[in-house]
Amino acid sequence: MHRVVSSLAGLALMSGIASAQQYPLRPVEMIIPFTAGSGLDVNGRAIAASLSSQFKQPVVVINRDGAAGTIGFSALAAASADGHVIGFGPTTPISNAPYLVKDVRFDAESFSYICQIFETVFVMAAGPESRFKSAQDVLQASKDKPNSVNYGTAGLGSVPHLSMANVGKSLQLQFQHIPYRGDALLLPALLRNEIDLAVTAVASIREHPAIRVLAVFDEVRNEAYPNVPTVKELGIQRSVPPGQVGIYGPKGLTAGVQDTLNAGCAAAAKDPDVLRVITTTGQRPKYLTGTEYRRNTIDDYKFKGELIKSLGLSNQ
Numbered sequence: 001m002h003r004v005v006s007s008l009a010g011l012a013l014m015s016g017i018a019s020a021q022q023y024p025l026r027p028v029e030m031i032i033p034f035t036a037g038s039g040l041d042v043n044g045r046a047i048a049a050s051l052s053s054q055f056k057q058p059v060v061v062i063n064r065d066g067a068a069g070t071i072g073f074s075a076l077a078a079a080s081a082d083g084h085v086i087g088f089g090p091t092t093p094i095s096n097a098p099y100l101v102k103d104v105r106f107d108a109e110s111f112s113y114i115c116q117i118f119e120t121v122f123v124m125a126a127g128p129e130s131r132f133k134s135a136q137d138v139l140q141a142s143k144d145k146p147n148s149v150n151y152g153t154a155g156l157g158s159v160p161h162l163s164m165a166n167v168g169k170s171l172q173l174q175f176q177h178i179p180y181r182g183d184a185l186l187l188p189a190l191l192r193n194e195i196d197l198a199v200t201a202v203a204s205i206r207e208h209p210a211i212r213v214l215a216v217f218d219e220v221r222n223e224a225y226p227n228v229p230t231v232k233e234l235g236i237q238r239s240v241p242p243g244q245v246g247i248y249g250p251k252g253l254t255a256g257v258q259d260t261l262n263a264g265c266a267a268a269a270k271d272p273d274v275l276r277v278i279t280t281t282g283q284r285p286k287y288l289t290g291t292e293y294r295r296n297t298i299d300d301y302k303f304k305g306e307l308i309k310s311l312g313l314s315n316q
Contacts, residue, residue: 023083023257027058030247031087033072035065039203039281040245044088046277047117047247050268055260059086068157069093070104073248077106081250083257087111090120090243092159095301099308100157102315108301112249112258115265116288116296118278120243121202122160122217123225124151127190128210130197135215135234138197139173146174151197152186155179157313160199162304163217163231163240165311170236187211201243203282218242240307241300245283246293262290 028051032044041063048059064072073093079085094111098104126132132141132149142149153160156179168175178195180186183204190198190211197214202224205211216222216230217239231239247265249258268274269287278285288296308314 023260024055024057027060029062029085030059031062031064031072031076033064033069033089036063043277046274047268050271050274051264054264068097068101070097070101077110079250081252083253087248090245091297095304096157099305099314108298110251112251112253113290113294114247114261115290116244116246116293117269118245118283119286121284122163123213124215125198126212126214127193129193142173147176149196150176150178151199152178152180152195153199154182154186159243164199166240206282
């Protein structure tokens with residue numbers, strides 16, 4: 001009887017090892033929670049192609065956009081934790097949206113974190129005819145007359161909105177926020193001098209040399225704008241971090257599947273074809289392990305929650 005039990009246990013162990021070694025057993029779906037053709041979609045498809053080559057199985061992109069990315073992340077959170085459904089995108093739907101969008105049923109602990117691949121850096125920018133020549137001009141104008149300076153972003157509760165709101169909160173200044181439905185409407189308004197400032201991604205303004213960058217929302221100066229100060233240099237103790245973009249799985253992946261995805265993600269982050277797409281779209285490559293990515297996201301989730309509640313934007 002003892003030998004039978006031992007044999008069965010051995011078979012179960014070998015079956016588990018074989019299953020992990022065979023992963024993926026079929027095509028893998030990669031959920032991207034934003035529209036096809038967007039910058040994130042272009043990057044995600046390059047990463048999917050890299051993973052397909054490594055896994056010897058198709059990695060098929062599924063766009064599940066809507067509700068600030070929460071539709072796609074909700075689908076990922078509810079997927080079977082066998083690794084055949086993964087997600088790619090920014091942490092924003094995890095760290096911001098649960099505080100802003102009603103009936104979100106996930107939080108920062110609802111996912112497995114595979115790795116971060118790149119960052120989206122945001123800047124404070126002025127149009128070519130703007131009265132503001134520096135960030136100090138902006139701060140002084142707001143200090144002299146609260147709410148006299150307005151700024152546009154790609155939406156209420158977005159990283160750009162929270163980044164600028166955090167500047168106001170930290171320095172006890174008041175700015176007027178004007179939300180637009182994306183950069184496609186925001187940037188023409190800035191160029192026509194209809195708004196004072198835009199808070200937008202470096203990637204969005206790379207083809208608009210007339211736009212003047214006044215400050216960078218980051219811990220270090222940006223290579224594209226080495227003479228432009230960071231908001232930390234303006235006196236902000238803790239700024240909202242850049243958009244952090246990577247790969248996720250449902251919570252509860254087995255160790256074998258997680259290891260395979262981790263290795264695939266790390267290799268994709270170094271893939272020359274992937275790096276070419278990332279840099280062409282104006283993003284900044286920055287690889288983090290799943291452990292580091294999870295820690296940063298949970299920390300950001302807590303920070304964003306406090307900030308959003310302090311601004312009176314929370315749905316909770």
